[in-house]
């Protein structure tokens with residue numbers, strides 16, 4: 001693909017992953033500031049045999065940079081209309097299911113339900129741009145949400161710099177935008193139609209968001225789609241590119257995973273929990289002060305094990321249907337299946353039992 005940036009190419013480092021032995025892994029674990037070569041060693045099968053040592057190093061760094069805290073947030077699905085045709089997603093436009101978008105009244109009741117759960121940070125989601133849920137609709141929802149929540153971020157379609165600037169002015173603090181896969185050929189295969197099909201436009205969206213003044217950008221690869229080693233290396237390179245180019249902003253990295261046993265889509269490269277843990281630890285060791293995020297896609301047991309050991313930010317009590325909190329649409333097909341369905345008090349009790357402090361607010365509206 002002509003628009004594929006050279007700096008994303010994982011090829012030179014894949015051989016290093018394959019060649020890494022125990023000595024390379026121990027050197028990476030001892031490094032003050034691990035490089036991409038050391039990151040590659042941490043993704044190797046030799047590193048899989050040192051998972052306990054990786055967990056200890058990751059825990060040490062997570063506690064050193066974030067203390068004993070876990071930042072909490074919740075998603076709020078505004079609409080399941082979508083113009084996209086992603087093979088792996090329940091909202092794809094060829095899936096037959098009821099489509100909704102929140103009315104003004106429903107938006108208010110959903111937000112009120114989240115406020116009652118003590119949520120302070122919300123992530124507003126839509127599908128790809130449609131007539132029903134377009135930029136103006138999203139802009140209106142951001143403005144409404146900013147009146148109730150100190151931190152409002154969006155996970156929607158890729159936008160122009162001008163649109164990101166308008167969202168920023170409306171009170172949006174950041175975006176989450178996963179590239180899904182960094183393999184351009186696979187990207188084309190999975191994104192069959194819609195604006196999202198444009199790999200180059202999407203990969204440049206975080207740059208546009210930062211240039212527009214948004215404070216935070218969350219990135220990630222949808223694990224299970226491509227080779228997890230190659231995806232992790234490209235994700236590392238993407239993170240480094242953003243940190244160097246937009247040093248005044250803050251990135252976060254998420255680890256969404258397609259579960260082989262969930263939904264109707266069989267991921268071509270399934271990632272099991274052990275591999276996922278290894279990837280999370282490798283990122284924590286190489287990005288000690290970057291927020292690492294884990295959603296309710298994962299099981300309660302896995303999330304409990306990762307809290308404070310690499311991961312420092314988690315969604316909680318999520319609903320992935322439109323109107324799922326207080327508008328009776330919980331029976332619709334969600335964008336993905338949730339495994340950890342615990343409510344906020346139960347989840348917080350688990351954190352406290354591990355001497356971790358749930359944090360609902362770390363951002364004041366006056367900073368917007």
Ligand code: SF4
Nearest residue numbers: 082084086089092127
């Ligand atoms: S991943 Fe996003 S763009 Fe793709 S089908 Fe789902 S909602 Fe639409």
